[in-house]
Amino acid sequence: MLEKLIIASANKDKIKEIENILKCGTIKEILPIPSDIGKIIENGNTFIENSFIKAKAVYNYTKIPSLADDSGLCINALNGKPGIYSARYGGENLGYKEKMQMLLDELKDKDDRTAYFITSAVCVLDDNYYIAVEGRVNGKIIENPIGFKGFGYDPIFQPDGYDITYAEMNLEEKNSISHRALAMNKIKHILDNIYHI
Template sequence: MKFVLATQNPKKLKEMSAILGELGVEVVSEADLGVKIEVEETGETFAENSLLKAKAVMEATKLPAIADDSGLCVDALNGGPGVYSARFGGEGLDDTGRYRLLLQMLHGQADRRAHFHTTITCAFPNGDVLQDDGEVEGTIAFAPMGENGFGYDPVFFVPDKRKTFAQLSAEEKAEISHRGKALRAFKETLKNYLAEHQ
């Protein structure tokens, strides 16, 4: 069975292929099918945004489509930046600019609790939808630390590991990350779905 991943990111494709390959599922990217869908993420939740992306790509390709939406939720910012994590601070900012803005906003703030959230959605041409979530709890560091990862990783501190996401190896991060948890849950959900629909 062939699934299309709603992403232009080759790392995400490799990751999803490795996980779903064990179920005998072939995962291709939009690019492999000559499709490039720009979906306006108008949802107010990660679940809504990942569903918008999955449905748009499924409708364009007529194949089951998988999409995810992730973000950083900071308690002191009422759960922000949340679904706006990638657009936090406006168009002109890169990853470094975004986490610097975040640190600035939390200056003098004692409550630095935060979590990363991911929702993975699979939309099928028959109208069925599968959805799984993953979360990891942490705090916002007072200064960036580490060279690995991307986005807010240098300022997301995991107390259990005594390291930021950017200080963890790829393997350590995959084991505890929100994406890792959501992917493992999604694999089980899809496995059960495929068993029922053989």
């Protein structure tokens, strides 16, 4: 049994998704990120680097195993944008409604609307050991936002094999197929093996 695990995120929606996946496993207690840790500068060049920076910073501060993820939307016709800048695309103070509109405007004259959501997750267990995984879901960007569930870019992303967006799915449905779910289920499986559930 893993006694405690900190989810190194201040994003309530993201924490809810992760807890929903990890709660039926080998982890006894899931904790929020300490409120007094201060800002962690994510200056990596890849999703995995940013995840490691966050998880390691929280682990170093608390000495409690810590899990972080970095996720983003990558649009093929825009050379992978917004990518690692998904949360900051168009500026820190721009809301997701405006971010989505920016992307839709950039795609107006593009025939290729294929895209993928990716999550890289890192779980730092101690000073010498960490787990790194990735989850990816291919899909396309629709022409207008649809749906009010989920968060971020969910209303404009339709995963392959579905005729609805992430934002039209309830939490259980999204968690059965999403990029974050794929990554977190890999983490859960590895933790279950390490801690022998």
